[in-house]
Amino acid sequence: MTGETTVFPNPLRWALGLWRDQKHRGTIIQIMALVALLLFIGIIIRNTAINLQALGLEIGYDFLTEPANYDINQHLIDYNSLSSHLRATVVGIINTALVSVCGIILATVIGLFAGILRLSKNWLVSRIMYAYVEFGRNVPVLLQILLFHALIIHTLPHPRASLSPMDGVFLSNRGFYVPQPVLEPAAWAILAALVIAVAAAWWFAGHAKRVQENTGRHYPVFTINLALIIGLPLLAFFLAGRPIGLDFPQLKGFNYQGGMVLRPEFTALWFALSFYAGAYIAELVRAGILAISRGQTEAAYSLGLRPNWTMRLVILPQAMRVMVPPLISQYLGLIKDSSLAIVIGYMDIVATIGGISLNQTGRALECMSITLFIYLGISLGVSTVMNWYNRRVALVGS
């Protein structure tokens, strides 16, 4: 290069030279991006500080220990209006977790059924499932929550006239009342029986596998284990003199006493979230099964494998690989959608710390940061699990 012979480098040319060099250009862009970012954050912090000062506010999380002064109708841990904001937040987290877990389970069941039935050769059934999937996916989830809520509130009767599809179950616009199991001291025997049954089933599965590997004999492992896990606790139940009783709800005045209640808000949210996510899951299941080429089934059949073994050994393991990652993002979506609880007054994270606590204390910055932090934690946790799973099952060589 002739330019290098210059004794007094022109600073402009020097800069231009750096810019034209690929490596240096990268560095320059990086530095610029970093400076821009820091500047942006700095400006926001400064603005916020000035604005807060003007309002006479200070950032601090001390308010969390102060009494919340509001009621939460569904709390699985002790809570009353004198409890702290922190406790209200925990109640919110538990409520979010409760509806999310219930929703994920129900959505998976719905999605599996709808997805498989959608592939059914039965014209009528597959059409009905098609209608469900399209309705479920094309109507906003918020609207579905409101619709389910409206249906429960407006079409179900008052508690006095409630529907009773079976003994001890009452459906009314105040909620679904079901019997609550009451455990007597001897109930531990049943729990012990269950633990033993699970352990035995575990051992038997391993044993059956070893036997198969050594002698080729097959046991009906699934049937035997199912019988074990159901039968043993049942046996214990009767032997221990039926130590589980049921507390039936009773109509007292305008409402029911005793039993367990699924409140309309919880039920509406639970059903709507499951209904919505179930439609997406149905499509995943369908796509997952369709993604396995027909050749795989044919190859298995031509080896003499039966349809149920083909499903278990060839189709499902492959379909799972295709299905699980998007399934987990659906679950994550469901958890995030549960934040819409606030429209029908279900007290989740957003409704407690992000809603009423925020409004009562006026500490928007603190409350929102806590809310965001919780959701980010959940998302991060779920995506870590997903990455781990993806790495584990990645197909080698294709």
Place this chain on the structure above:
Amino acid sequence: MSAQEKSMSVSDEMMIEMNGVHKWYGQFHVLKNINLTVKRGERIVICGPSGSGKSTLIRCINRLEEHQQGEIIVEGTELTGNLKHIEQIRREVGMVFQHFNLFPHLTVMENCTLAPIWVRHMPKQEAEELAMNYLRQVKIPEQAEKFPGQLSGGQQQRAAIARSLCMRPKVMLFDEPTSALDPEMIKEVLDIMIELARDGMTMICVTHEMGFAKTVANRVIFMDGGEIIEQNEPEEFFANPKNERTQLFLSQILQH
């Protein structure tokens, strides 16, 4: 293989019998009055233009497709809706596909042992020894622990052949086993198939490899429009095709 060598392995025992078989896809008449008998140890090559029903024909033999008229008898058992019979026949009839259809989530070894373990109820170790034998026969013992996606096309097809052989089938069906392969890999698969023929395996091959047909086939069958147009010993078939459609077809494929 000489003509004598070829006919030596053929016994009088009937392996496959198709009498007046018809099949429709919806309204489309895809197989028309198929009459075909295959004896134990016989090797049949089926050729014909694309869409003529060759695949459908051999897929009817292990009931991957259902026929609607006529009868198909494999080893004395007639193929009907009876699921027990279908399973039994599928155990005895091996099939090799154009696109291999190996199970991508299992290693080559697991591909081979899957059916012996779950269908034949064989102990795992025995199944693995058996599989290793066949992998040696198809010359890929060193690939046993790899996944199908890590093999070349030719190796995959050989693994698929080994997988079928592990069930010790009495008949092997091949549906264009080399047509998805790169030219340099065709020979390695054909060599395996020729060796199988030498060992006396009953085979029905859909293929356009005419050299292979000449080497191993007892009979070459020409199909067109869902019908068997002509069948003959390979020498006669290639030297003196009788039907004009056969002549046209042969002139087309031999040009290339």
Place this chain on the structure above:
Amino acid sequence: MQQQYEAGRHPDLPPPLVERGAVKWVRDNFFSNATSIVLTAVAVYFLYKVVPPFVEWAFVDAVWDAHHRNECRAKGEGACWAVLRARIAQFTYGFYPAHLYWRVNTAFVLLFIALAPLLFEHVPGRRYLLWFSLAYPVLAFFLLWGGLGLEPVESAKFGGFLLTIVIGVTGIIGSLPLGILLALGRRSRLLIVHTISVAFIEFVRGVPLITLLFIASTLLNYFLPPGTYFDLLLRVLIMVTLFASAYLAEVIRGGLAGIPKGQFEAADSLGLGYWKSMRLVILPQALHISIPNIVNTFIGLYKDTTLVVIVGLADPLGISRATLADSKWQGLSTEIYIAIAVFFFVSCFAMSRYSLYLEKKLHTGH
């Protein structure tokens, strides 16, 4: 007996009777085995239980003409659709001044003209229309908010489906450039650029939209320089745009991943710099294969616009809140929600069909 034909002369015959026509169709589809019979029975029972009562409620006994709820109830047992007739203008335009509805309607019609060249390849005069598409956002802004001699309308007057469409369309248009930058950033080898992009994308995708909307309604004004004030709609639009850009970035990243490596190498070997090769070679292809997913993202965003009711905007759900609070129409939430659901269903279903059509077209390689 089987008739004999000369080789090669066998005619095509019709399938045997059991394999033909309605009988076969019914047998295959409804009664092929025991499971199928049970399923058919369950399905028929379900339809019998659900469809007739619904039809009765929604059509036969429905009341279309009434001035308030009690009049509806007096006239019939069924749905009280009269509420929709009474409030149709609000559900469509919100509180937009009635004498200016024409401006909204014009903007809406022009939207389709602007979209046509983007969505369909064979539009006459596509090249000129594309310029129009580019100018449309500015045009629509003045049409809707006024200015340039048009009577100004403040954001607070926006509502109903007008608001839904404004938020959805602004969100997707605004997020496109940002989404592209984020996608490129995420793929970048420059560590800081990459980290910033990933952090932004994962943050936005990790929290529910409702929390971002709360930030818009409660926090955003803290972040702005003292003395500036953005109205709520503007703040919501900003948040929705940021929200959509994170999702769009992932879609475009998927599109970029679908470009064969050879394309990058070819662009490099032509000596095009990074930006030129992106702009001329890579991005056009990546965007093209991403269009179906961009449409899907839009559908999601469009459905998510309903969330703005929670921060107090008057989208259709906001209007329904107001309507239900009116003593004349109290308790008609089922009717109103079903009507809104039908609206969303029809528009989203149409869009998802379109996206499916695009996907098919892409797969067949044209």
